[in-house]
Amino acid sequence: MKALPFLLEIGVEEIPDWMIQPAVKQLGELFETLLKDNKLSGQVTSLDATPRRLVLRADGLPTRQPSSSDLITGPPKAAGENAAAGFARKLGVELSALKVITTPKGEYFACRRRTRGQATLEILSASLPELILKIYFPKTMYWKGKGSPRFIRPIRWLVALLGGRVVPFEIAGVASGRFSRGHRQLGKAKIRVQVSDYQQQLRDNCVLVSAGERQARIEAGLAGAAPDPSLLNTLVYLTEFPTPITGSFDEQFLSLPEEILVTVMRHHQKYFSVRNSDGSLAPKFIAVMNTKDDPEGLVRQGNERVLRARFNDARFFWDFDQQKRLADRVGDLAHVTWQAQLGSYLDKTRRMVGLVQELGGSEAAQRAALLSKCDLTTEMVKELTELQGIMGGLYARAQGEPESVWRAIYEHYRPLSMEDSIPSTLEGRLVSLADRIDTLRGCFAVGLIPTGSKDPFGLRRAAQGLVKILVEGRLPFRIGSLIGESGELREFLLDRIRYYFRDVRGFRYDEVNAALAAGWEDLVDAEQRLVALQAVRPTEDFEPLAASFKRIRNILRQAQFGGGAGVDESLLEPGPECALWEAFRAALAAVQAAGPDYGAKLKAVAGMRPAVDLFFEKVLVNAPDERVRRNRLTLLHGLLTEFSAIADFSEIVTQGNQTE
Amino acid sequence: MDSFQQILFKLKKYWADRGCIIQEPYDVEVGAGTMCPETFLRVLGPRPYRVAYVQPSRRPADGRYGANPNRLFKHAQLQVILKPSPEDVMDQYLRSLEAIGIDLRKHDIKFEEDNWESPTLGAWGIGWQVMLDGLEITQFTYFQQCGGVDLDLVPAELTYGLERLAAFLQGVPSVYEIQWAPGVSYGDVRFADELQFSVYNFEMADVPTLWKLFELHEKECQRLLNAFPEAPDKNRFPLLAAYDQVLKCSHLFNLLDSRGAISVTERVGVIARVRKLAVGVAQAWVDQNQAEVAA
Numbered sequence: 001m002k003a004l005p006f007l008l009e010i011g012v013e014e015i016p017d018w019m020i021q022p023a024v025k026q027l028g029e030l031f032e033t034l035l036k037d038n039k040l041s042g043q044v045t046s047l048d049a050t051p052r053r054l055v056l057r058a059d060g061l062p063t064r065q066p067s068s069s070d071l072i073t074g075p076p077k078a079a080g081e082n083a084a085a086g087f088a089r090k091l092g093v094e095l096s097a098l099k100v101i102t103t104p105k106g107e108y109f110a111c112r113r114r115t116r117g118q119a120t121l122e123i124l125s126a127s128l129p130e131l132i133l134k135i136y137f138p139k140t141m142y143w144k145g146k147g148s149p150r151f152i153r154p155i156r157w158l159v160a161l162l163g164g165r166v167v168p169f170e171i172a173g174v175a176s177g178r179f180s181r182g183h184r185q186l187g188k189a190k191i192r193v194q195v196s197d198y199q200q201q202l203r204d205n206c207v208l209v210s211a212g213e214r215q216a217r218i219e220a221g222l223a224g225a226a227p228d229p230s231l232l233n234t235l236v237y238l239t240e241f242p243t244p245i246t247g248s249f250d251e252q253f254l255s256l257p258e259e260i261l262v263t264v265m266r267h268h269q270k271y272f273s274v275r276n277s278d279g280s281l282a283p284k285f286i287a288v289m290n291t292k293d294d295p296e297g298l299v300r301q302g303n304e305r306v307l308r309a310r311f312n313d314a315r316f317f318w319d320f321d322q323q324k325r326l327a328d329r330v331g332d333l334a335h336v337t338w339q340a341q342l343g344s345y346l347d348k349t350r351r352m353v354g355l356v357q358e359l360g361g362s363e364a365a366q367r368a369a370l371l372s373k374c375d376l377t378t379e380m381v382k383e384l385t386e387l388q389g390i391m392g393g394l395y396a397r398a399q400g401e402p403e404s405v406w407r408a409i410y411e412h413y414r415p416l417s418m419e420d421s422i423p424s425t426l427e428g429r430l431v432s433l434a435d436r437i438d439t440l441r442g443c444f445a446v447g448l449i450p451t452g453s454k455d456p457f458g459l460r461r462a463a464q465g466l467v468k469i470l471v472e473g474r475l476p477f478r479i480g481s482l483i484g485e486s487g488e489l490r491e492f493l494l495d496r497i498r499y500y501f502r503d504v505r506g507f508r509y510d511e512v513n514a515a516l517a518a519g520w521e522d523l524v525d526a527e528q529r530l531v532a533l534q535a536v537r538p539t540e541d542f543e544p545l546a547a548s549f550k551r552i553r554n555i556l557r558q559a560q561f562g563g564g565a566g567v568d569e570s571l572l573e574p575g576p577e578c579a580l581w582e583a584f585r586a587a588l589a590a591v592q593a594a595g596p597d598y599g600a601k602l603k604a605v606a607g608m609r610p611a612v613d614l615f616f617e618k619v620l621v622n623a624p625d626e627r628v629r630r631n632r633l634t635l636l637h638g639l640l641t642e643f644s645a646i647a648d649f650s651e652i653v654t655q656g657n658q659t660e
Numbered sequence: 661m662d663s664f665q666q667i668l669f670k671l672k673k674y675w676a677d678r679g680c681i682i683q684e685p686y687d688v689e690v691g692a693g694t695m696c697p698e699t700f701l702r703v704l705g706p707r708p709y710r711v712a713y714v715q716p717s718r719r720p721a722d723g724r725y726g727a728n729p730n731r732l733f734k735h736a737q738l739q740v741i742l743k744p745s746p747e748d749v750m751d752q753y754l755r756s757l758e759a760i761g762i763d764l765r766k767h768d769i770k771f772e773e774d775n776w777e778s779p780t781l782g783a784w785g786i787g788w789q790v791m792l793d794g795l796e797i798t799q800f801t802y803f804q805q806c807g808g809v810d811l812d813l814v815p816a817e818l819t820y821g822l823e824r825l826a827a828f829l830q831g832v833p834s835v836y837e838i839q840w841a842p843g844v845s846y847g848d849v850r851f852a853d854e855l856q857f858s859v860y861n862f863e864m865a866d867v868p869t870l871w872k873l874f875e876l877h878e879k880e881c882q883r884l885l886n887a888f889p890e891a892p893d894k895n896r897f898p899l900l901a902a903y904d905q906v907l908k909c910s911h912l913f914n915l916l917d918s919r920g921a922i923s924v925t926e927r928v929g930v931i932a933r934v935r936k937l938a939v940g941v942a943q944a945w946v947d948q949n950q951a952e953v954a955a
Contacts, residue, residue: 146811186765240772287768302828308833
């Protein structure tokens with residue numbers, strides 16, 4: 001059968017850049033599923049997208065589904081000719097087409113019926129509208145009136161070609177066809193395309209369908225620009241035909257802190273900033289146009305003018321904000337809402353200062369906490385919200401606060417993500433902790449608890465940052481003293497702790513379970529136990545021993561044994577049982593002697609393996625003599641609990657007990 | 661080079677040629693052209709409508725005493741409503757830029773995601789900010805809901821920032837340098853408003869008086885809304901007058917806000933009070949129009 005190529009282009013008004021990649025990926029998955037569900041061969045061979053189109057190319061599609069044949073069993077032969085005739089009529093076949101088959105239940109009339117596969121074109125035609133509308137977008141709209149289909153933006157054209165033929169369907173009044181559209185300003189509004197010449201036709205109309213090609217075109221013009229992969233990606237999906245241009249700004253603006261200049265360029269204008277070879281900021285920027293050239297320099301001049309106005313504003317804010325010192329703005333925080341039920345930023349600030357004090361923070365740390373939110377009242381932060389914290393730090397520095405104070409303010413929103421670093425000073429860490437603890441306690445107290453993917457107050461991020469600061473800042477605070485001893489917040493935080501160790505730090509999930517089961521009040525300690533556990537894991541004695549611990553736990557559970565008074569040595573049987581007792585005591589002594597060295601402790605525990613193995617091989621725990629049995633259970637119980645302060649070894653998943 | 665008023669003439673002509681009626685600005689203070697009844701109420705219900713008007717929009721907190729080259733207490737918006745939105749609405753919009761002399765082949769145009777929402781009006785929509793050579797010149801919105809009501813026909817709303825556009829076209833660094841008409845600058849016409857209203861809004865507006873006015877307008881609006889369900893002849897019921905009261909409340913809220921008179925705890929509550937009125941009028945308006953269609 002002939003194999004056909006397939007092209008689908010969904011023509012849409014400008015899709016938000018950050019939604020495009022997940023959408024086109026999902027389009028591919030949905031299409032693969034469609035092929036599979038309909039027993040159609042072929043596969044998706046490319047997925048492309050620009051702001052105005054999602055494009056799928058598939059190859060190797062058959063003209064129709066394979067035909068199938070199945071055997072339909074009718075009435076028993078004993079039912080006679082009339083029954084057979086009825087059966088044949090029902091199937092719409094001649095009586096002569098029936099045959100008799102022998103089954104375990106006897107002889108039956110039957111008919112082998114061949115079903116011709118449905119044409120691929122028909123299948124696609126019937127399925128594509130639903131498939132397209134199934135693509136998930138975070139926020140959708142309708143455009144043809146109440147009750148009409150929803151999509152990210154209005155669908156304006158559809159190209160669907162199977163080989164040379166249009167796959168006919170319609171969505172919200174738009175019929176599929178063979179006409180695409182070029183670049184809004186530079187291309188034709190109607191382009192007849194074929195599967196084979198689609199990319200070239202669009203290129204001729206100033207649309208680079210491939211994101212890779214657009215990226216290369218931008219990168220070619222980025223010499224000297226500070227690398228910024230996320231901005232680059234934004235621009236790739238904000239343009240159909242990107243062309244970088246370099247503009248410049250007046251050097252006098254370089255007297256402003258570069259954080260401000262870079263933020264204005266990056267966040268507000270989507271420009272790359274440019275650095276000199278010595279790393280300092282150059283009075284230049286690179287803008288990416290969605291057009292092919294700027295022969296008269298109009299676009300450059302326009303962008304320069306916009307940037308000049310923005311920088312003038314920033315300078316005005318910088319000077320204006322300095323007229324009132326941060327320290328004089330604390331009272332103004334009463335007018336800035338933090339959260340309706342939880343009061344103003346003044347309330348929050350007071351609690352943060354108290355927390356920093358409780359955590360043993362220095363005078364400098366407390367002052368940093370006091371001033372940390374004051375920049376929310378500055379014009380600069382009202383305008384450039386991304387700079388909160390950073391502006392506070394810059395103003396504090398300009399106003400003569402010592403480095404221990406201004407740096408702590410500057411860095412107190414760190415880490416912004418799990419890739420970001422934590423504040424570099426103790427003062428900064430304490431202020432950041434206090435901020436996060438206050439947010440978590442407050443929100444949980446009034447029931448603002450994240451559910452599913454909804455987390456409007458960023459509590460997950462707050463909690464993850466808290467964990468990261470405690471662990472990487474080596475701050476051995478008790479979790480209970482930070483967030484209380486019970487309740488949903490503890491569960492929530494435990495989740496984030498697991499996430500941090502597992503997904504951020506890359507520990508295996510069972511190691512994380514084992515270490516945390518032994519306690520997570522002190523995360524610095526938990527991390528050390530986890531590191532030791534990870535190190536001892538590959539040694540040959542460890543996993544078998546872990547398997548034995550699991551066995552011990554099961555035995556104790558089955559016996560419903562909660563612990564005895566102590567091992568009675570007189571009841572121990574010479575041989576393996578005594579040997580285990582000796583090994584246990586030796587390990588215990590070694591663990592105690594190892595002090596804080598968890599590696600050495602675990603090595604000592606792992607050293608018990610031969611004794612444990614021998615015990616289970618030779619000794620029957622459920623001895624007929626009840627006193628002996630209880631004594632053995634006491635021994636095992638001791639073994640399980642004595643070392644559980646390091647990790648719960650029975651949580652370790654080993655080859656042997658994986659399937660239990 | 662076109663003067664400010666020449667640019668307005670051309671844009672109005674352009675949209676008039678595309679079936680828009682040209683309205684004059686609404687005569688009650690608003691923060692944006694969207695709040696005028698020509699938009700807020702007309703987008704409701706099943707009747708097609710096309711309108712364009714220039715609306716002076718007052719935002720007390722944005723005042724800068726005439727000292728900032730780009731920020732104004734009162735700026736002019738060209739508001740265009742196309743209900744329902746035509747399929748080629750984006751092309752029509754781009755052609756309007758050509759109509760005022762922007763050669764699109766020589767400039768960079770981008771449509772960047774920017775959804776619009778007005779909590780005070782219970783209204784939201786999906787759309788973009790239109791960037792011309794890095795300058796935001798228009799807000800483009802497909803309305804989805806207004807006064808808490810899902811819209812029958814989805815209108816496209818185009819809001820042009822006229823001072824920005826004019827400063828761009830005339831190549832001047834400050835809005836006050838825009839040539840309004842030959843020999844007359846924007847500053848000549850508008851500077852006094854900017855200065856005096858900044859003084860009033862930030863320094864001299866009497867807070868207790870503003871609160872009293874807010875309550876009076878709120879009460880008057882609520883009185884009308886309460887009377888609507890029992891009104892024997894719905895068609896002649898003055899919902900438009902009730903809506904004026906909403907606009908008064910909204911403006912007074914903005915004034916109180918710029919005076920720093922609305923505390924943390926009050927803020928959300930006051931917004932909710934205005935929204936309740938706006939939603940009330942919107943829903944009554946839908947009822948009124950259904951009654952009219954039925955009659």
